Amino acid sequence: MSNIKFKGDPIEISGIIPNVGEKAADFTFVKDDLSEGSLADYAGKKKVLVIVPSLDTGICQLEAKAFNKQMSERDDTVGIMISKDLPFAMKRFCASEGLETIVNASDFRYNDFASQYNVEMTTGPLKGLFARVVMVLDKDNNITYKEEVDDIVHEPNYDAAKAAVEAIG
Numbered sequence: 001m002s003n004i005k006f007k008g009d010p011i012e013i014s015g016i017i018p019n020v021g022e023k024a025a026d027f028t029f030v031k032d033d034l035s036e037g038s039l040a041d042y043a044g045k046k047k048v049l050v051i052v053p054s055l056d057t058g059i060c061q062l063e064a065k066a067f068n069k070q071m072s073e074r075d076d077t078v079g080i081m082i083s084k085d086l087p088f089a090m091k092r093f094c095a096s097e098g099l100e101t102i103v104n105a106s107d108f109r110y111n112d113f114a115s116q117y118n119v120e121m122t123t124g125p126l127k128g129l130f131a132r133v134v135m136v137l138d139k140d141n142n143i144t145y146k147e148e149v150d151d152i153v154h155e156p157n158y159d160a161a162k163a164a165v166e167a168i169g
Contacts, residue, residue, distance in 0.1 A: 002017070002131070002148060003148070003150065004121075004131045004132075004148055004149070004150065004151070004152065005150060005151045005152070006121075006124045006125065006126060006151065006152045006153070007151065007152075007153055008151065009124065011121050011122075011123050011124035011126075011131070011152070012121070012122045012123040012124075013118060013119060013120060013121055013122060013131050014114065014118045014119070014120040014121075014122050015118030016118055017117060017118050017119055017133060017146070017148060018117060018118075018135075018143055018146075019143065019146060020143050020144060020145060020146050021142070021143065022142070022143050023140075023141055023142055023143070024039065024047075024049070024135065024137050024141040024142070024143055025039075025116045025117070026038055026039045026040050026141075027039055027107075027112040027113045027116055027117070028110055028112045029080075029082065029105035029106060029107055029110075029112065029113060030087050030105070030106040030107075030108065030109050031087065031103070031104060031105065031106075032087045032088075032090050032091035032094070032104040032106075033087070033091070034087055037103070037105065039080075039141065042078045042080070043139075044139055045076060045077060045078050045139060046074075046076055046077040046078075046136070046137065046138060046139060046165055046168050047077065047078050047079075047080060047136070047137040047141070048067060048070075048071065048077060048078070048079045048080070048134065048135070048136055048137075048161060048165060049080050049082060049133075049134065049135040049136075049137065050063060050064070050067045050079055050080065050081045050082065050102070050134055051082045051083070051113075051117070051119050051130050051131070051132065051133040051134070051135070052064070052081065052082070052083045052130060052132055053083065053121075053126050053129040053130055053131070053132065053152060054083055054084070054085050054129060055081070055083060055085050055089060055090055055093045055094075056085070056089065056093075059132075059152075059153060059154070059155055060083070060132075061093065061097070062155060063132075063155055063156065064081055064093070064094070064097070064099060064102060065097060065099065066155075066158050067079045067081070067102055067158070067161075068094075068097075068099040068100075068101045068102040069101075070158065070161075070162055070165075071101040071102055072100075072101040074165065077165055078103060079101065079102040079103065080102070080103045080105050081102050081103065081104050081105060082105045082106075082107060082113055082130070083105075083106065083107065083129070083130055084106065084107050084108050084114075084128070084129055084130065085106055085108070086106060086108055087104065087106045087108075090104035090106060091104065107130075114130070117133075119131050119133050121152075126152065131148065131149070131152065132148075132149040132152050132154070132156065133146065133147065133148050133149065134146070134147045134149070134156045134157075134161050135147075136161060136164040136165055136168070138168050139168075144164055144167070144168060145160070145161060145164030147160065147161065
């Protein structure tokens with residue numbers, strides 16, 4: 001059972017989110033140019049999975065900007081912003097903010113990420129969208145860090161995620 005909340009009220013998610021020490025499953029997503037991508041496309045790189053409800057919310061926008069900046073400082077790491085937002089909306093937001101480093105990954109078409117990572121909220125006003133979660137994966141897609149943000153309206157711990165990436169070496 002998750003301890004995630006929305007404005008202090010408990011919400012449920014679709015299952016148990018994968019934990020540190022587990023291998024991250026490959027998933028297919030739609031990029032902002034409508035082509036398809038997958039986790040496997042980034043083999044040999046560290047990955048930060050930035051899972052958000054929607055880039056149409058202020059906290060998600062702050063998070064996208066913060067992780068885009070962190071990823072722009074690292075050649076060995078890719079940041080993948082994952083939501084159910086349409087690729088058009090993701091592209092429009094990133095273009096308007098000059099975010100060029102983070103990869104937009106929409107799960108709208110296949111629900112592949114939602115079904116494998118169990119991050120979909122099943123109760124509350126944002127039911128059907130993703131909870132706010134950050135995962136750091138090593139080059140072999142092992143989960144080395146995970147933060148299930150305690151309340152959807154809070155930002156994640158950026159410093160802890162950055163430290164987790166740096167600890168991989």
